[in-house]
Amino acid sequence: MTMLKDRLSYLPFELSILEGASVPEKSYNALRNQYESLLFLDLARQYPGDRVLGITDVDLFAEPLNFVFGQAEISGKAAVISLSRLKGKKKIYYSRTVKEAVHELGHTFGLRHCDEETCVMHFSNCLAETDLKGEKYCASCDKDLRRKGFS
Numbered sequence: 556m557t558m559l560k561d562r563l564s565y566l567p568f569e570l571s572i573l574e575g576a577s578v579p580e581k582s583y584n585a586l587r588n589q590y591e592s593l594l595f596l597d598l599a600r601q602y603p604g605d606r607v608l609g610i611t612d613v614d615l616f617a618e619p620l621n622f623v624f625g626q627a628e629i630s631g632k633a634a635v636i637s638l639s640r641l642k643g644k645k646k647i648y649y650s651r652t653v654k655e656a657v658h659e660l661g662h663t664f665g666l667r668h669c670d671e672e673t674c675v676m677h678f679s680n681c682l683a684e685t686d687l688k689g690e691k692y693c694a695s696c697d698k699d700l701r702r703k704g705f706s
């Protein structure tokens with residue numbers, strides 16, 4: 556997704572984007588008809604780069620949640636997102652994808668969820684919440700990132 560690479564290019568680290576990567580077959584749960592995101596995260600971690608972002612079209616879950624838009628290692632290198640629930644008109648679909656990517660990458664730098672509804676680190680459990688938040692870290696999260704050596 557060239558759009559994503561372009562829109563994430565301001566981030567100050569080397570990012571590998573795994574596009575169309577296959578989520579491990581053993582992560583498939585037939586009862587749920589979903590894939591467990593943790594195994595996809597394990598796969599992403601094996602690729603080179605300061606940070607690796609895995610992108611898939613399949614629906615992901617992580618217990619105890621019914622589904623996840625994405626998942627990341629807190630202070631690790633791997634993050635994954637699923638596009639399956641982000642679909643919509645191109646502009647909004649792209650924006651949701653950027654938000655979920657920036658959010659999960661924020662976790663890899665140790666950021667936790669932010670109470671500020673418009674901050675990209677706000678937890679979103681539904682698209683309405685994703686659509687409400689912005690594509691950027693709020694001033695407080697940004698400060699936190701800088702403290703963690705991200706500039």
Ligand SMILES: [Zn+2]
Pocket residue numbers: 658662668678
């Ligand atoms: Zn999160």
Ligand SMILES: [Zn+2]
Pocket residue numbers: 669670671674675676677692693694695696697
């Ligand atoms: Zn914030």
